[in-house]
Amino acid sequence: MALINVSGLSFAYESTPVLQNVNLSVAPGEKLAILGGNGSGKSTLAQWIAGWLPRGSYAANAGEVTVEGQPWAELDAATRAGAVQFVGQVPMQQLSGFSFTVRDEIAFGPGNLALPEAKIRARVDAAVEICNLGHLLDRDPFSLSGGEQQRLSIAAALAMQPRALVLDEPTGNFDPESREALLAQLEKLPGALAIVWCDVTLGAPLSVAERVLLLDGGRIAYDGDVAGLLTHPRTAEIFGLPAVAQTALMLRERGLWPAEAPISMDVGRVASALRPMLESAR
Numbered sequence: 001m002a003l004i005n006v007s008g009l010s011f012a013y014e015s016t017p018v019l020q021n022v023n024l025s026v027a028p029g030e031k032l033a034i035l036g037g038n039g040s041g042k043s044t045l046a047q048w049i050a051g052w053l054p055r056g057s058y059a060a061n062a063g064e065v066t067v068e069g070q071p072w073a074e075l076d077a078a079t080r081a082g083a084v085q086f087v088g089q090v091p092m093q094q095l096s097g098f099s100f101t102v103r104d105e106i107a108f109g110p111g112n113l114a115l116p117e118a119k120i121r122a123r124v125d126a127a128v129e130i131c132n133l134g135h136l137l138d139r140d141p142f143s144l145s146g147g148e149q150q151r152l153s154i155a156a157a158l159a160m161q162p163r164a165l166v167l168d169e170p171t172g173n174f175d176p177e178s179r180e181a182l183l184a185q186l187e188k189l190p191g192a193l194a195i196v197w198c199d200v201t202l203g204a205p206l207s208v209a210e211r212v213l214l215l216d217g218g219r220i221a222y223d224g225d226v227a228g229l230l231t232h233p234r235t236a237e238i239f240g241l242p243a244v245a246q247t248a249l250m251l252r253e254r255g256l257w258p259a260e261a262p263i264s265m266d267v268g269r270v271a272s273a274l275r276p277m278l279e280s281a282r
Contacts, residue, residue, distance in 0.1 A: 001068055003028045003163055003194055004049055004084070008063035011044065011053070018044045020218040022063070026164060026194050033209035034198045035229075037238045041218040043089075043168050046198040050086035050166040051075075078113055084164040085157035089172050091149035094156075095141050102144070102152055103128075103137040109160045127155040130188045132181070147178035151185065164194040171204050179204055202229075202239050214238075227262035244270050 002025035011019040018041045026032055026049070036042040047053045048065050051072040064071055067083045075083065088094060099105040106127055110120045128134055131151045136144065141152060150170060157165060171179045186195070186208055197205040206212065212229045214222035222232045229235055230245055241249070248270055251257040261273035 002026060003030075003068060004196075005066045005069075006045075006049065006063070007066070009045075009048060009060055009065065010062040011048070011058075011060050013044075013058070018218050019048070022215075022218070022220060024213060024220065024223065026196060028163065029192045029194055031195045031208055031210045032197070032213065033205035033211070034196060034213045034215055035202065035205065035239075036200065036215035038200060040200075040215045040238075042198045042200070042215050045215065046086070046166050046168045046196065049164075049196055050084050051080055052086060081109065081113070081160050082162060084166060085160050085162040086166045087150070087153045087157050087168070087170055089169045091146065091153040092142070094153045095149070099141060101137060102133055102139050102141055105141045105152060106133075106155050106159050109156055113160075123159045123161065127158040130158060131155040131185050147174050147181070150174070151182065154182075154185070158189070162193070164196060165189075166196045166198070168198045169200065170197070172199075183207060200239075202235075203242070227264070230263045248273075 004026040006022055006024045009019055009022040010017070022045060034042050034045060044053070051065075051067075054060060054073070066072075067075065072080065096105060096108045099108050103124060106124045107120050110123050115123075128137065131154055133148075133151060133155055136148060136152075141149065144152060154165075154167075154170070171182055174182065183204060189195070195208060197208055199205045206226050206229075209226070212222070212224065212226055213220060214229060214232060214234065216234055216238065221234055222229055230241065231249070235241065236246075245263060248257055248263045251274075252263065257263075258273050258276070264270055264273075
C-alpha cells in the first residue's frame, strides 16, 4: 500500500482552479521531486500531501488525499504528526513562538505528544546530529540566520519521527554554501523516510530525487526519472536548462551524443559520455 495517495484531486481558491485531476502516490522511503514554475500549483499540492489542506472553507472540488488508505480528516492529531511533517519556504513562520532556545524548539513537538523525557531527549539529540545544530542549542530561534532557521525547522519536523517529510522550496533563500550543507544533511536521513521536495528550480531537488513529477498549470505533465524530465519539451520552457544540459541536448540533436548515455546536468557525467567521441576524433 502507498504511504500517501492523491486520487483525482481538483482544487480551486475561490473560483481560480489550482489543481486539476492530480493523481500520484508516494511509497514508503521514496524520494520524489515535484517541480513546476510559479503558479503551477506545487505549493498547494505540497499542502494537500502534508495534510494542511483541506481546512476551513478550502475543500477539494473532487478527489482526496489518503495516508495508508485513510483520509486526512479521519486521523487524530498524534497520528497526523507521525505520518507527515511539512517544512515551508519561510522557516520563521514555522517557529512555535513558545521556545526560548533551539533545544526547546526541537523538543516542543515531541513534548506535546506527552512522551517520556528520555524519549524526547533521544529524539532531540538525533535531530540535532542530522541537522548540525549542536553549536546553536542555547540560541534564541529568532536570532538565527535564515539558513539556520530552516535547519531548525527540519530538525523540529524530524523530532516528530514522521514517515514522510514534505519540503516546499527549502533552499529558496540559501546561499550556495548553505544549500550544499542542507543537501549533506538530507543524505543523513533514514532511508525509510519518504521525502517530497517541491521547488521551482531543477538543481538541488534533482540531486535528491529518484523520481520527478512536473506540474504544469495544475496538471501532471510528466512523471518519471531525471533523464526523461530533462528531455521533456516543457522543461526548457518552464525552467531553462543549465548550459551543460543544453549542450548535451544540442549534441544529441546533431547525432553526436552517445545513444546509450542519458542526458545529465552533472559536468562529470557529461564529460564521461563525451570522452570516447572526443578521443576518436583525434
